[in-house]
Amino acid sequence: MKNWIPIPGTNKEKIIKVALEEFSLKGYKGVNIAELAAMADMTTGVVYHHFGSKAKLYEIIRTDMEQRIIDRMEGAASLFDQEGEALEAALVTGINFAVKMKICKLLSEEKPYTNQDKVEEFLTYMLQKENLPLDIVVLSSWRSILNAISSDQITHEQGINLVKWLFRS
Incomplete structure (x- = not known):
């Protein structure tokens, strides 16, 4: 414990x-x-x-919330064989959880200390097969969407639609 x-x-x-x-x-x-x-x-x-x-x-609060969101994102991603679909499902699930728990602002900001956050680690892992560092773009988009939701610039639904737009072929 x-x-x-x-x-x-x-x-x-x-x-x-x-x-x-x-x-x-x-x-x-x-x-x-x-x-x-x-x-x-x-x-x-x-x-x-x-x-x-x-x-x-x-750090205690952020680490706990990150773990909770990663548990859900990994579960959502495991339901899909296609990497793009898995990542999209994970991000949508993550946004849904962040909105439900009202932690969009908390998860949208970069940590004030040096440890890499668990969402960043997850995205890096999910995108490791790509030849480009797409985790940078996806992480920035993730944080921007959460920040926009937390500041009422966009709705929860618009945030989900933005994630889906990112993964259109």
Whole structure:
């Protein structure tokens, strides 16, 4: 069992719930730890005691959300034999999950630390047989679509249609 999984009802769980909402709404740079702590009815000292820093709290939340989305994307991709169809299904599934969980903003931004995100690893793996680094284009498109959904520039349906457009022959 991972040591950061909070026990229901604990301060750690409260902080993670509030932090997930805040990072999903405002992104990494927009979150202020003092405000987050107040929203969780905690002091900043409690937040730093449990997580050490804003970056570590963000990393825990981001890594968890990435794993959840990758589990769904891999499942969707496994249903198709054609690589293009598999990748399209994975991206559509990922967008659907991100919209449902309200984490489009969270997943649309580049990480403030150096670890490669799991979606990027997944796309690189899915596109490794190509002679061009298409993962760069697909990852940029993925992030742009999620960001546009999170800022109400496009609808969820328009985001799905953009993914489908990317894979038209």
